Amino acid sequence: xxxxxxxxxxxxxxxxxxxxxxxxxxxxxxxxxxxxxxxxxxxxxxxxxxxxxxxxxxxxxxxxxxxxxxxxxxxxxxxxxxxxxxxxxxxxxxxxxxxxxxxxxxxxxxxxxxxxxxxxxxxxxxxxxxxxxxxxxxxxxxxxxxxxxxxxxxxxxxxxxxxxxxxxxxxxxxxxxxxxxxxxxxxxxxxxxxxxxxxxxxxxxxxxxxxxxxxxxxxxxxxxxxxxxxxxxxxxxxxxxxxxxxxxxxxxxxxxxxxxxxxxxxxxxxxxxxxxxxxxxxxxxxxxxxxxxxxxxxxxxxxxxxxxxxxxxxxxxxxxxxxxxxxxxxxxxxxxxxxxxxxxxxx
Numbered sequence: 097x098x099x100x101x102x103x104x105x106x107x108x109x110x111x112x113x114x115x116x117x118x119x120x121x122x123x124x125x126x127x128x129x130x131x132x133x134x135x136x137x138x139x140x141x142x143x144x145x146x147x148x149x150x151x152x153x154x155x156x157x158x159x160x161x162x163x164x165x166x167x168x169x170x171x172x173x174x175x176x177x178x179x180x181x182x183x184x185x186x187x188x189x190x191x192x193x194x195x196x197x198x199x200x201x202x203x204x205x206x207x208x209x210x211x212x213x214x215x216x217x218x219x220x221x222x223x224x225x226x227x228x229x230x231x232x233x234x235x236x237x238x239x240x241x242x243x244x245x246x247x248x249x250x251x252x253x254x255x256x257x258x259x260x261x262x263x264x265x266x267x268x269x270x271x272x273x274x275x276x277x278x279x280x281x282x283x284x285x286x287x288x289x290x291x292x293x294x295x296x297x298x299x300x301x302x303x304x305x306x307x308x309x310x311x312x313x314x315x316x317x318x319x320x321x322x323x324x325x326x327x328x329x330x331x332x333x334x335x336x337x338x339x340x341x342x343x344x345x346x347x348x349x350x351x352x353x354x355x356x357x358x359x360x361x362x363x364x365x366x367x368x369x370x371x372x373x374x375x376x377x378x379x380x381x382x383x384x385x386x387x388x389x390x391x392x393x394x395x396x397x398x399x400x401x402x403x404x405x406x407x408x409x410x411x412x413x414x415x416x417x418x419x420x421x422x423x424x425x426x427x428x429x430x431x432x433x434x435x436x437x438x439x440x441x442x443x
Contacts, residue, residue: 113276135185255315287381293440318351395429
């Protein structure tokens with residue numbers, strides 16, 4: 097099967113998929129910028145086709161601004177916004193949606209071209225269908241998330257729906273990357289290490305939980321609730337972890353609890369990946385594995401450093417550059433670990 101997949105004929109398809117991975121990661125970063133600039137609720141309508149064209153004259157801008165003025169975010173927070181202020185936040189949300197449309201065009205155009213060139217074999221049909229379904233689902237989840245911030249007195253999107261949107265993007269990125277690796281990696285480049293592979297699966301599961309709490313951190317603006325390190329507002333274990341009732345709500349709604357868990361998982365992941373790296377150094381793997389096994393340890397310690405810098409510089413607001421870099425390295429770490437998992441085989 098692998099000999100069939102890894103061929104010159106399928107290589108352009110793999111490059112196309114990796115281009116999609118890159119574009120998806122940029123899309124997530126644009127989503128982070130949109131969130132950090134408070135731009136996500138500036139466009140109140142979902143127009144998949146016509147929405148690609150921004151307002152082109154003063155009348156259209158006034159109409160778009162009028163729609164935004166009906167939102168809770170404008171009424172309760174941004175009531176002093178001028179049209180110029182609105183244009184700034186509109187740009188980021190519009191660009192975020194435009195990039196999503198561009199991803200759709202790139203995937204659809206590539207699919208048609210490769211279909212006409214007969215580069216797809218029977219194995220690729222099912223993954224392609226799943227790929228397009230995941231992409232469509234991600235767009236739908238995004239709009240459901242935006243709608244959650246346009247009702248009642250909500251001035252931002254629902255943190256749980258934001259997290260679902262983010263994790264759906266991670267699933268799409270990792271699935272696309274895995275598919276590309278199937279078309280690129282040759283049989284001789286795998287490494288047989290059953291125990292290390294199981295350990296990698298465990299780390300990925302913990303990282304996914306950490307990414308969920310990263311989503312909660314973003315949705316609750318939890319970094320603003322405690323901007324000291326290594327303590328949390330002067331305490332190793334804050335006394336406000338269970339300030340909300342019922343008790344379970346603290347794990348998804350209490351910013352201090354969310355940050356406490358997010359920090360704890362970060363330390364645990366750093367230690368586990370350090371141990372993974374030591375074990376990987378002792379593994380007589382393929383040349384490709386030996387050349388790439390240092391990537392997880394580099395990414396996780398860079399991520400922890402960025403996390404600390406983001407927290408301690410968040411006294412008033414989360415720094416845009418640090419917040420975006422922190423999100424990017426989180427994605428990169430996940431992709432790297434999936435790459436390691438792909439290279440490792442049980443037999």
